[in-house]
Amino acid sequence: MPELPEVENVKKGLKELVINKQIKYVTVLWGNIVKDPIVETFISEIKGQRIITIERRGKFLLFVLDDYVLISHLRMEGKFRVEQSSVPLTKHTHIIFTLDTGEELRYLDVRKFGRMSLVDKNRVSLxxxxxxxxxxxxxxxxxxxxIRLFLSNKKRSIKSCLLDQKMVAGIGNIYADEILFASGIHPARIGESLTSTEISKLHHDIIDIMEKAVASGGTTIRTYSNAYGREGSFQQNLKVYGKAGTACVNCQTPINKIKIAQRGTHFCPNCQI
Ligand SMILES: [Zn+2]
Known part of the structure:
Protein backbone atom coordinates (compact mmCIF):
# COMPACT_ATOMS: atom_id res chain seq x y z
CA MET A 1 0.00 0.00 0.00
CA PRO A 2 1.38 3.41 -0.88
CA GLU A 3 2.30 5.44 2.19
CA LEU A 4 2.90 9.18 2.48
CA PRO A 5 6.18 9.32 0.49
CA GLU A 6 4.76 7.29 -2.41
CA VAL A 7 1.54 9.36 -2.53
CA GLU A 8 3.67 12.52 -2.45
CA ASN A 9 5.59 11.15 -5.44
CA VAL A 10 2.34 10.43 -7.30
CA LYS A 11 1.16 13.96 -6.52
CA LYS A 12 4.30 15.56 -7.95
CA GLY A 13 4.09 13.49 -11.12
CA LEU A 14 0.39 14.19 -11.66
CA LYS A 15 0.79 17.92 -11.05
CA GLU A 16 3.04 18.18 -14.09
CA LEU A 17 0.42 16.42 -16.23
CA VAL A 18 -3.01 17.74 -15.30
CA ILE A 19 -2.83 21.14 -13.62
CA ASN A 20 -4.95 23.84 -15.26
CA LYS A 21 -6.73 21.30 -17.41
CA GLN A 22 -10.50 21.11 -17.36
CA ILE A 23 -12.50 17.95 -16.79
CA LYS A 24 -14.99 17.91 -19.67
CA TYR A 25 -16.78 14.88 -18.28
CA VAL A 26 -16.19 11.75 -16.25
CA THR A 27 -17.01 8.15 -17.10
CA VAL A 28 -17.51 5.79 -14.15
CA LEU A 29 -17.05 2.14 -15.13
CA TRP A 30 -16.96 0.73 -11.60
CA GLY A 31 -19.29 2.68 -9.32
CA ASN A 32 -18.00 1.31 -6.01
CA ILE A 33 -14.83 3.39 -6.36
CA VAL A 34 -17.01 6.50 -5.84
CA LYS A 35 -17.68 6.63 -2.10
CA ASP A 36 -19.66 9.86 -2.07
CA PRO A 37 -21.79 11.49 -3.34
CA ILE A 38 -23.87 9.02 -5.37
CA VAL A 39 -22.37 8.29 -8.80
CA GLU A 40 -24.97 10.36 -10.73
CA THR A 41 -24.20 13.45 -8.64
CA PHE A 42 -20.44 12.79 -8.85
CA ILE A 43 -20.70 12.76 -12.65
CA SER A 44 -22.89 15.85 -12.95
CA GLU A 45 -20.98 17.99 -10.44
CA ILE A 46 -17.44 17.28 -11.68
CA LYS A 47 -18.35 18.17 -15.25
CA GLY A 48 -16.58 21.35 -16.37
CA GLN A 49 -14.41 21.64 -13.24
CA ARG A 50 -10.82 22.76 -13.73
CA ILE A 51 -7.95 21.08 -11.85
CA ILE A 52 -6.38 24.00 -10.02
CA THR A 53 -3.78 22.07 -8.05
CA ILE A 54 -3.15 18.74 -6.34
CA GLU A 55 -2.39 18.51 -2.64
CA ARG A 56 -1.79 15.64 -0.26
CA ARG A 57 -2.94 14.98 3.30
CA GLY A 58 -1.63 11.79 4.92
CA LYS A 59 -2.11 9.09 2.29
CA PHE A 60 -4.90 11.00 0.51
CA LEU A 61 -4.51 12.80 -2.81
CA LEU A 62 -6.59 15.99 -3.02
CA PHE A 63 -7.44 17.30 -6.48
CA VAL A 64 -8.44 20.90 -5.87
CA LEU A 65 -11.06 21.87 -8.46
CA ASP A 66 -12.96 25.13 -9.02
CA ASP A 67 -15.75 24.36 -6.56
CA TYR A 68 -14.89 20.94 -5.16
CA VAL A 69 -12.04 18.83 -3.87
CA LEU A 70 -11.74 15.29 -5.21
CA ILE A 71 -10.33 13.19 -2.36
CA SER A 72 -8.67 9.99 -3.60
CA HIS A 73 -7.27 7.13 -1.54
CA LEU A 74 -5.32 4.61 -3.64
CA ARG A 75 -5.48 1.90 -0.95
CA MET A 76 -3.64 -1.22 -2.17
CA GLU A 77 -3.14 -0.90 -5.91
CA GLY A 78 -4.83 2.25 -7.18
CA LYS A 79 -2.99 4.38 -9.70
CA PHE A 80 -3.55 7.26 -12.08
CA ARG A 81 -2.39 7.41 -15.67
CA VAL A 82 -2.69 10.23 -18.18
CA GLU A 83 -3.17 8.87 -21.69
CA GLN A 84 -4.31 10.03 -25.09
CA SER A 85 -7.90 8.90 -25.65
CA SER A 86 -6.69 6.73 -28.55
CA VAL A 87 -4.75 4.49 -26.14
CA PRO A 88 -6.89 1.40 -25.43
CA LEU A 89 -8.28 1.00 -21.92
CA THR A 90 -6.99 -1.85 -19.79
CA LYS A 91 -9.53 -4.03 -18.00
CA HIS A 92 -8.47 -2.46 -14.70
CA THR A 93 -9.50 1.08 -15.73
CA HIS A 94 -12.50 2.08 -13.60
CA ILE A 95 -12.86 5.86 -13.89
CA ILE A 96 -11.98 8.11 -16.83
CA PHE A 97 -11.74 11.89 -16.55
CA THR A 98 -11.80 13.28 -20.08
CA LEU A 99 -9.79 16.51 -20.18
CA ASP A 100 -10.19 19.53 -22.44
CA THR A 101 -6.84 18.70 -24.05
CA GLY A 102 -8.24 15.44 -25.42
CA GLU A 103 -6.22 13.46 -22.90
CA GLU A 104 -7.74 11.19 -20.28
CA LEU A 105 -6.85 11.00 -16.61
CA ARG A 106 -7.54 7.32 -15.92
CA TYR A 107 -7.91 5.62 -12.57
CA LEU A 108 -6.77 1.99 -12.59
CA ASP A 109 -7.10 -0.41 -9.70
CA VAL A 110 -6.51 -4.17 -9.92
CA ARG A 111 -8.02 -4.82 -6.48
CA LYS A 112 -10.76 -2.15 -6.69
CA PHE A 113 -10.11 -1.12 -3.07
CA GLY A 114 -9.43 2.56 -3.84
CA ARG A 115 -12.06 5.19 -3.03
CA MET A 116 -12.93 8.72 -4.20
CA SER A 117 -15.08 11.41 -2.68
CA LEU A 118 -16.14 14.69 -4.25
CA VAL A 119 -16.49 17.24 -1.50
CA ASP A 120 -17.60 20.85 -1.37
CA LYS A 121 -14.44 22.97 -1.23
CA ASN A 122 -15.22 24.78 2.02
CA ARG A 123 -16.16 21.57 3.82
CA VAL A 124 -13.19 19.46 2.86
CA SER A 125 -11.46 19.51 6.26
CA LEU A 126 -14.69 18.25 7.86
CA ILE A 147 3.01 12.20 20.51
CA ARG A 148 3.33 12.08 24.29
CA LEU A 149 -0.34 13.02 24.72
CA PHE A 150 -1.47 10.45 22.15
CA LEU A 151 0.52 7.64 23.75
CA SER A 152 -0.35 8.56 27.35
CA ASN A 153 -3.33 6.17 27.56
CA LYS A 154 -2.56 3.65 24.83
CA LYS A 155 -2.60 0.02 25.95
CA ARG A 156 -1.80 -1.29 22.47
CA SER A 157 1.51 -1.80 20.71
CA ILE A 158 3.58 1.13 19.50
CA LYS A 159 3.49 -0.46 16.05
CA SER A 160 -0.31 -0.23 16.08
CA CYS A 161 -0.11 3.38 17.31
CA LEU A 162 2.23 4.35 14.46
CA LEU A 163 -0.20 2.83 11.94
CA ASP A 164 -3.04 4.81 13.56
CA GLN A 165 -3.53 7.84 11.30
CA LYS A 166 -4.72 9.85 14.32
CA MET A 167 -1.23 9.97 15.86
CA VAL A 168 0.66 10.89 12.69
CA ALA A 169 -0.83 10.96 9.19
CA GLY A 170 0.72 8.96 6.38
CA ILE A 171 2.70 6.15 8.06
CA GLY A 172 2.06 2.56 6.95
CA ASN A 173 3.70 -0.79 7.48
CA ILE A 174 7.06 -0.15 5.79
CA TYR A 175 7.88 3.14 7.49
CA ALA A 176 6.50 2.06 10.88
CA ASP A 177 9.06 -0.78 10.95
CA GLU A 178 11.89 1.46 9.78
CA ILE A 179 11.07 4.19 12.32
CA LEU A 180 10.97 1.74 15.25
CA PHE A 181 14.30 0.23 14.20
CA ALA A 182 15.87 3.71 14.01
CA SER A 183 14.52 4.47 17.49
CA GLY A 184 15.61 1.11 18.95
CA ILE A 185 12.06 0.42 20.18
CA HIS A 186 10.55 -3.07 20.08
CA PRO A 187 7.34 -2.93 17.96
CA ALA A 188 5.32 -4.82 20.58
CA ARG A 189 6.05 -2.28 23.34
CA ILE A 190 2.85 -0.85 24.79
CA GLY A 191 2.30 2.74 23.67
CA GLU A 192 1.96 4.23 27.15
CA SER A 193 5.14 2.45 28.37
CA LEU A 194 7.50 4.60 26.29
CA THR A 195 9.80 6.86 28.31
CA SER A 196 10.12 10.55 27.49
CA THR A 197 13.60 9.88 26.06
CA GLU A 198 12.13 7.23 23.76
CA ILE A 199 9.30 9.54 22.71
CA SER A 200 11.78 12.28 21.80
CA LYS A 201 13.83 9.81 19.78
CA LEU A 202 10.70 8.47 18.09
CA HIS A 203 9.58 12.01 17.21
CA HIS A 204 12.96 12.73 15.64
CA ASP A 205 13.02 9.47 13.68
CA ILE A 206 9.43 9.81 12.37
CA ILE A 207 10.28 13.19 10.83
CA ASP A 208 13.75 12.14 9.69
CA ILE A 209 12.70 8.92 7.94
CA MET A 210 9.60 10.38 6.31
CA GLU A 211 11.60 13.38 5.04
CA LYS A 212 14.29 11.13 3.60
CA ALA A 213 11.72 8.84 2.00
CA VAL A 214 9.92 11.80 0.39
CA ALA A 215 13.25 13.10 -0.92
CA SER A 216 13.95 9.65 -2.46
CA GLY A 217 10.54 9.54 -4.16
CA GLY A 218 9.35 6.82 -1.80
CA THR A 219 9.94 3.10 -1.81
CA THR A 220 9.41 1.01 -4.94
CA ILE A 221 9.01 -2.66 -4.14
CA ARG A 222 8.74 -5.26 -6.87
CA THR A 223 5.01 -5.91 -6.50
CA TYR A 224 4.22 -2.19 -6.52
CA SER A 225 6.67 -1.19 -9.20
CA ASN A 226 4.00 -0.09 -11.64
CA ALA A 227 1.77 1.58 -9.11
CA TYR A 228 3.33 5.03 -9.24
CA GLY A 229 4.37 7.45 -11.90
CA ARG A 230 8.08 7.30 -11.15
CA GLU A 231 10.02 4.76 -9.22
CA GLY A 232 11.38 5.84 -5.87
CA SER A 233 14.70 4.74 -4.44
CA PHE A 234 14.16 4.53 -0.69
CA GLN A 235 14.18 0.71 -0.90
CA GLN A 236 17.97 1.06 -0.89
CA ASN A 237 17.73 2.61 2.58
CA LEU A 238 15.45 0.01 4.15
CA LYS A 239 17.09 -1.58 7.20
CA VAL A 240 14.48 -4.05 8.45
CA TYR A 241 11.41 -4.06 6.19
CA GLY A 242 11.55 -7.13 3.92
CA LYS A 243 14.87 -8.18 5.52
CA ALA A 244 13.72 -11.15 7.62
CA GLY A 245 16.63 -13.55 8.18
CA THR A 246 19.31 -11.15 6.94
CA ALA A 247 21.92 -9.64 9.26
CA CYS A 248 21.09 -6.42 11.15
CA VAL A 249 23.20 -3.54 9.81
CA ASN A 250 24.15 -2.58 13.37
CA CYS A 251 24.81 -5.88 15.14
CA GLN A 252 24.59 -8.73 12.57
CA THR A 253 21.74 -10.44 14.47
CA PRO A 254 19.22 -11.90 11.98
CA ILE A 255 16.19 -9.63 11.48
CA ASN A 256 13.06 -11.21 12.89
CA LYS A 257 9.55 -11.08 11.42
CA ILE A 258 6.45 -11.50 13.57
CA LYS A 259 2.83 -10.46 13.36
CA ILE A 260 1.79 -7.37 15.34
CA ALA A 261 -1.49 -5.50 14.79
CA GLN A 262 -2.26 -8.06 12.05
CA ARG A 263 0.73 -6.85 10.05
CA GLY A 264 4.02 -8.50 9.23
CA THR A 265 6.49 -6.68 11.47
CA HIS A 266 10.26 -6.66 11.03
CA PHE A 267 12.71 -5.83 13.81
CA CYS A 268 16.13 -6.65 15.24
CA PRO A 269 15.73 -8.69 18.44
CA ASN A 270 19.05 -7.34 19.70
CA CYS A 271 18.75 -3.62 18.86
CA GLN A 272 15.03 -3.34 19.74
CA ILE A 273 14.51 -4.90 23.14
ZN1 LIG B 1 20.62 -5.20 15.51
Missing part, protein backbone atom coordinates in the same frame (compact mmCIF):
# COMPACT_ATOMS: atom_id res chain seq x y z
CA UNK A 127 -14.96 15.22 5.57
CA UNK A 128 -14.76 11.97 7.58
CA UNK A 129 -11.71 10.82 5.58
CA UNK A 130 -9.69 13.83 6.70
CA UNK A 131 -11.30 15.12 9.89
CA UNK A 132 -9.63 12.65 12.24
CA UNK A 133 -6.17 12.65 10.64
CA UNK A 134 -3.30 13.53 12.94
CA UNK A 135 -0.49 15.95 12.11
CA UNK A 136 1.77 15.56 9.09
CA UNK A 137 5.24 14.22 10.00
CA UNK A 138 7.03 17.55 9.71
CA UNK A 139 8.45 19.56 12.62
CA UNK A 140 6.08 22.52 12.04
CA UNK A 141 3.11 20.23 12.80
CA UNK A 142 4.25 17.18 14.73
CA UNK A 143 5.55 17.99 18.21
CA UNK A 144 6.97 15.71 20.90
CA UNK A 145 4.09 16.85 23.12
CA UNK A 146 1.45 15.67 20.62
Missing amino acids: HPSLASLGPEPVCEELTVEK
